[in-house]
Amino acid sequence: MRILFATDGSRGAAVAEDFLLALPLSCADEVTVVTVPIGSEVEAHDVISRCRWRLAQHGVPATTLLVRHGSPAEIIDSVALERASELIVIGSRGLGTLAGAVLGSMARALARSAPVPVLVVRSRREAPRHVLLAVDDSTDGRAAVDELAKLPMPTAVRITLIHILAAATGAPASLDIGDYAREHLGERITDRALIERGHVGDEVLRRAIVEGADLVVLGVRDQTQGSGLLNTSVADHVLANAHCAVLVAKAHLAVRTIDARVRASAVALGAAI
Secondary structure, eight states, X not given: OEEEEEOXXXXXXXXHHHHHHHXXXXXTOEEEEEEOOSSOHXXXXXXXXXXXXXXXXXXXXXXXXXXXXXXXXXXXXXXXXXXXXXXXXXXXXXXXXXXXXXXXXXXXXXXXXXXXXXXXXXXXXXXXXXXXXXXXXXXXXXXXXHHHHHSOOOTTOEEEEEXXXXXXXXXXXXXXXHHHHHXXXXXXXXXXXXXXXXXXXXXXXXXXXXXXXXXXXXXXXXXXXXXXXXXXXXXXXXXXXXXXXXXXXXXXXXXXXHHHHHHHHHHHHHHHO
């Protein structure tokens, strides 16, 4: 797996670095470590050099990049495209929804703009043991299953599947995401629950606490589209309030473009009728 790890040397980044190193990575995986200097360039070089050395100790190939100018979120997006990364990993500063909206949360920005899935690590430095997979029948839901299937994880990991039902009918669409998940994740799925589409963010957060999950994987239609006074989305809400790491899955850019065009055509056809 090609992973892009963005670090600024902060405590949150250090937690994310430990979390990344706790995953069962191998020489088949590749990690690009990138940073944008906040203080001196010497300190920035020290941060990425130390991270590269730690990855090497685990036998994981790593490349380090120090980018001197530009918006950190835009830099991470562009590097992810240039390196053909499959996953972006960052730490969380735990700013919360309001502070994130005011200060410009990195996690929020990347969840919306990044071309690939984004894993935001919080608190836990060990590899996940219990994953809450919250998905619907959208392309992002299928992408969440695919991402979790290829993410290096401990063999004993348990997965609880939360299937979010379609709003219009209250039932799954033609694609049964539950069957798709079992086909790709197998016996690691130990439980499955159905929930109505509504306050998805709140329900995901509640179940993550009840289940004792240490990683939430989110794949829901329009999950990064903001609304309301603070223009928050489902992903914003979960990222701001989750007690554990959150992976915001995204369908491949080409798939997202096609899906958006199909949905736009359907809306136009409905309006014409």
